[in-house]
Amino acid sequence: MNSVVLAVIGVAMMILGYLLYSRFLSRRIYKLQDSFVTPAHELNDGVDYVPTNKYVLWGHHFTSVAGAAPIVGPAIAVIWGWFPAFLWVTLGTVFFAGAHDLGALWASARHRGQSIGSLSSKYIGNRGRNLFLVIIFLVLLMVNAAFAVVIAGLLTSTPTAVIPTWGAIVVALFIGQAIYRYKWNLPAVSVVGVVALYALILIGDQVPVVLPETILGLSANSFWIVILFVYAGIASVLPVWMLLQPRDYINGLQLFIALGILYGAVLVSAPTVVAPAFNGAVPEGTPSIVPLLFVTIACGAISGFHGIVSSGTSSKQLDKETDARFVGYFGSVGEGLLALGAIIATTAGFRTIAEWEEVYSAFGQGGVSAFVQGGGAIVNSGLGIPAGLSATILATMAVLFAATTMDTGIRLQRFVVQEAASIIGVNLNKLVATLIVLAIAMGLTFGAGADGAGGMLIWPLFGTTNQLLAGLTLSMIAVILLRKGRPVTPVLVPLLFLLVMSVYALIVQMGQFYAAGNWLLLGLDVIILVAAVWVIFESAIAMSQAKKNPPELEDDERDRAGARTRS
Structure with missing residues (x-):
């Protein structure tokens, strides 16, 4: 296969999905309206609620949801063959992720920027909300702890990525001031920012930064993890326009250019896919493709984390409701393109099947390193970019994706902590809540071994919990649609598929954890399974009641088209 x-x-499938299916969802299902007063205008506070140009917001949303996971998941899942991974990424992006991401963004914007967890209180009750928050908190904890470890590992193994990674922060601060304070022309600022980022990549390729083996009693890897958490904590409390938005926006442009370089190299060199379409000789110990494929590839096909971002930060920055189509659906397309690129890099970036089998000698092998290795070889062969620089470009892309997700993840987890505290009558300010989040995440990361081994401790549950959260988010969207008397099939089909696969995967993993004597993961698996089944039960009752009751008044959800003018 070429x-x-x-x-x-x-x-082509993803572009058609955006042009056709997203239009159908926007007009017939979610009924987006230009005249609707978004929370960014109604509650504008200059910190979290900020009306934002849709291209800038898309950059924030895309890079926040597209962390290392759409690279790691597909790069591991190709062990079953490239065809199942390809099919799940393309169909999942078009029919599952788009409906999920756009729907979560729409539902939150229609409810004053409330998170999906908060909305569950209204639609399935307080008990369901509390269980929902438990699952959301665990997903964010896994993301923040694991991504810190992944980024630190890349900065250690690819020291040429250090300068562009940290230099991007300075560029972002400049862009934030230029756009919001000095009102500079956005295209001009964008060009300057992208040029600056690629200049940093060239500098980094020539000036690798290798840390000493120990710094302040910490290994180089552990030191990077601490620095990353400190940075993410600071970034999470700054106004979104100052660092989060511009960093994500300019990274989004740079990352799309990097994807363009990868796809351009594929078109020029046309490498052969050496991996089998269906791998009938998987290494011993590889789990069954069903249901594990559908939770191994989470981000890149559909991801519950996207719903947290859509309803946690993006909905608070939506300038016009109709922008949700570009921000939400096209954001999922961007991640699908990254996952597709990861599949191609890890199946066509090796010269022979023997080389590929050497990398994929056991389940869990591959990941980011296989993406950087295979993708770098394709870029070098297709465009003549030196192998070292090619690897630097792709490693920087992976780091920046993961880092922007971690920035947003810490902020989102702070929102969850504040929300949980308010349930018991405690009002936490953002600084205290952020310190609590950092303490828990770093406690997990360093609490189970050296070099942040704990950060990957609960990662085996991430994909399953993440897909479960996507199903539960879709169930919330389904209840809202039913309450409004709107068609629900585009949401109901992915909802049922994800709930079946994720619950099935939880049961399979429960047996694996028990056999391995991994009592921590077994306990977490049981907690997540019980909470999920409970929320599913509550959601089913809510959907049944919504079908029986007459559609609620649009005014009840602030559907006042034309009644107010955006401030």
Whole structure:
């Protein structure tokens, strides 16, 4: 199989999905309206609620949801063969992720920017909300702890990525001031920012930063983890326009250019996919493709984390409700393109099947390193970019994706902590809540071994919990649609599929954890399973009641088209 065929078919499917299916969802299902007063205007506070240009907001949303997971998941899942991974990424992006991400963004914007967890209180009751918050908190904890470890590992193994990674923060601060304080022209600022970022990549390639083996009693890897958490904590309390938005926006542009370089190299060199379409000789110990494929590839097909971002930060920055189509659906398309690129890089970036099998000698092998290795070889072969620089570009892309997700993840987890505290009558300010989040995340990361081993401790449950959260988010969207008397099939089909696969995967993993004597993961698995089944039960009751009752008044959800003018 020629990789160009995969690239062309995959990209075409996603573009058609945006042009056709997202239009159907926007007009017939979610009924987006330009005249609706978004929370960014109604509650504008200059910190979290800020009306934002849709291209800037897309950059924030895309890079927040597209962390390392859409690289790691597909790069591991190709062990079952490239065809199942390709099919799940393309169909999942078009029919599952788009409906989920756009729906979560719409539902939150229609409820004053409330998170999906908060909305569950109204639609399935306080008990369901509390259980929902438990699952959301665990997903964010896994993301923040694991991504810190992944980023630190890349900064240690690819020291040429250090300068562009940290230099991007300075560029973002400049862009934030230029756009919001000095009102500079957005295209001009964008060009300057992208040029600056690629200049940093060239500098980093020539000036690698290798830390000493120990710093202040910490290993180099552990030191990077601490610095990353400190940075993410600071970034999470700054106004979104100052660092989060511009950093994500300019990273989004740079990352799309990097994807363009990868896909361009594929078109020029047309490498052969050496991996099998269906791998009938998987290494011993590899779990069954069903249901594990659908939770191994989470981000890149559909991801519950996207719903947290959509309803946690993006909905608070939506300038016009109709922008949700571009921000939400096209944001999921961007992540699908990254996952597709990861599949091509890890199946066509090796010269022979023997080289590929050497990398994929056991389940869990591959990941970011296989993406950087295979992608770097394709870029070097197709565009003549030196192998070292090619690896730097892709490693920087992976780091920046993961870092922007971690920035947003800490902020979102702070929101969850504040919300949980308010339930018991405690009002936490953002600084205290952020310190609590950092203490828990760092406690997990360093509490189970050196070099942040704990950060990956609960990662085996991430994919399953993440997909479960996506199903539960879709159930919330389904209840809202039913309450409004709107069609629910585009949401109900992915909802049922995800709930079946994720609950099935939880049961399978429960047996694996028990057999391995991994009591911590077994306990967490049981907690997540019980909470999920309970929320599913509550959601089913809410959907049944919504179907029986007459549609609620649009005014009840602030559907006052034309009644107010955006401030």
